[in-house]
Amino acid sequence: MTDKNHPVNKVEQALIQAHRTRPQVETDADWTRRVMTRVQRERHPGRPAATPDLILRLVWRFAAAACTFAFVLVFFALQTGLEPDPLALHMFISDPLILQTLYLFVYVSGATL
Amino acid sequence: MNDFAILLDRYRGYVCKIVSGLLPSDLVSDLAHEVFVEAYRSLPQYDTRKAFKNWLAGIALRHCRSYWRQHYRNREIPLSALGDEHHHWVEAVIAEDASALHENAESRHEARDILEHLLAALSPKDRMVLTLVHLDGYTVKEAAEMLGWSVINVKVRAYRSREKIRKQIAALLAEEKRA
Numbered sequence: 001m002t003d004k005n006h007p008v009n010k011v012e013q014a015l016i017q018a019h020r021t022r023p024q025v026e027t028d029a030d031w032t033r034r035v036m037t038r039v040q041r042e043r044h045p046g047r048p049a050a051t052p053d054l055i056l057r058l059v060w061r062f063a064a065a066a067c068t069f070a071f072v073l074v075f076f077a078l079q080t081g082l083e084p085d086p087l088a089l090h091m092f093i094s095d096p097l098i099l100q101t102l103y104l105f106v107y108v109s110g111a112t113l
Numbered sequence: 114m115n116d117f118a119i120l121l122d123r124y125r126g127y128v129c130k131i132v133s134g135l136l137p138s139d140l141v142s143d144l145a146h147e148v149f150v151e152a153y154r155s156l157p158q159y160d161t162r163k164a165f166k167n168w169l170a171g172i173a174l175r176h177c178r179s180y181w182r183q184h185y186r187n188r189e190i191p192l193s194a195l196g197d198e199h200h201h202w203v204e205a206v207i208a209e210d211a212s213a214l215h216e217n218a219e220s221r222h223e224a225r226d227i228l229e230h231l232l233a234a235l236s237p238k239d240r241m242v243l244t245l246v247h248l249d250g251y252t253v254k255e256a257a258e259m260l261g262w263s264v265i266n267v268k269v270r271a272y273r274s275r276e277k278i279r280k281q282i283a284a285l286l287a288e289e290k291r292a
Contacts, residue, residue: 007207011282014206015231018224019248025133025141027125035121035146039153 117156120165121149127166128173131259134244135177144180148173163258170259174241181237195230195285199223203289231281239274246271247278 003009092098128148133141151172159168202223228248232240245256246267257267 007286008279008282010209011203011206011286012279015224015228015282016248018221019134019228019244020250021221022133022225023138024126025129025138025145027129027142027145031142031146032118032121032125035149036118038146038150039117042150042153 117153120152124166124169125149128169131170131173131249132177134249135174135241136180140180144176145173148176151176167255167258171261174260178237178241181240185237185240195227199227200289202227203285207286207289227285231278234281235274235277239270239277242267242270243274243278247275 004013125145128145129141132144132148136144148169152169155172159165232243235243241260242256245251245259246253251259253264253268253271256271257264260267
């Protein structure tokens with residue numbers, strides 16, 4: 001198979017040629033700026049990150065604690081025989097501010113209670 | 114900081130060239146971005162006795178390998194999955210029809226499709242070695258330094274992976290004959 005006119009060799013060489021003449025990916029000034037911004041942030045970890053990153057970091061930082069708290073709350077509710085639906089309804093009706101707001105929405109929408 | 118900007122400017126083309134040989138072109142700039150960020154983080158661990166270029170290439174290759182580890186499914190795609198235009202390209206290569214080859218973008222595109230098809234059957238390690246040694250033309254020693262492997266390991270893997278590709282090319286040609 002050392003014969004360069006062998007079909008396998010011909011196809012192999014053509015594929016190598018195609019690989020070497022592939023279009024090159026160019027990086028522009030904007031790409032460089034983005035890399036340098038990331039690097040700058042790595043250099044000054046105390047500097048506030050971009051807002052979405054900051055939010056994500058906060059969410060993940062408290063995610064475990066929030067899940068544990070929710071689990072404990074559910075466990076507590078099941079143990080004490082708490083009935084959340086009637087309780088929430090009672091709180092809703094007994095709070096005059098929420099009721100007034102509800103009346104306002106009904107008035108604005110033109111519906112009747 | 115300015116020193117790193119100089120390094121970035123000097124080596125970005127080199128990193129993009131390595132990455133573009135191994136990954137789909139739409140992923141190259143993002144991965145090159147990650148390579149430089151990791152290089153910055155790892156600068157304290159850089160051994161100044163070794164070539165910076167190879168050290169940087171090592172980081173780029175680790176990222177590429179990680180990508181292929183996630184996307185490699187040991188898939189043997191049947192050669193019949195290739196279209197007519199790919200078979201015409203193979204015919205033109207065998208017939209040495211120069212006008213049909215490398216003259217237009219479509220022809221190059223078909224060649225790259227076939228190459229991608231053949232490489233898809235290789236493991237991530239084989240794929241990297243074959244690309245560096247046989248496709249990009251680095252020497253076995255250079256590839257070994259970039260990958261951080263022994264020369265023997267690269268040599269053996271390069272030989273075996275090339276044989277696998279050649280077997281696939283032979284199967285493609287056999288199918289051409291049958292058609």
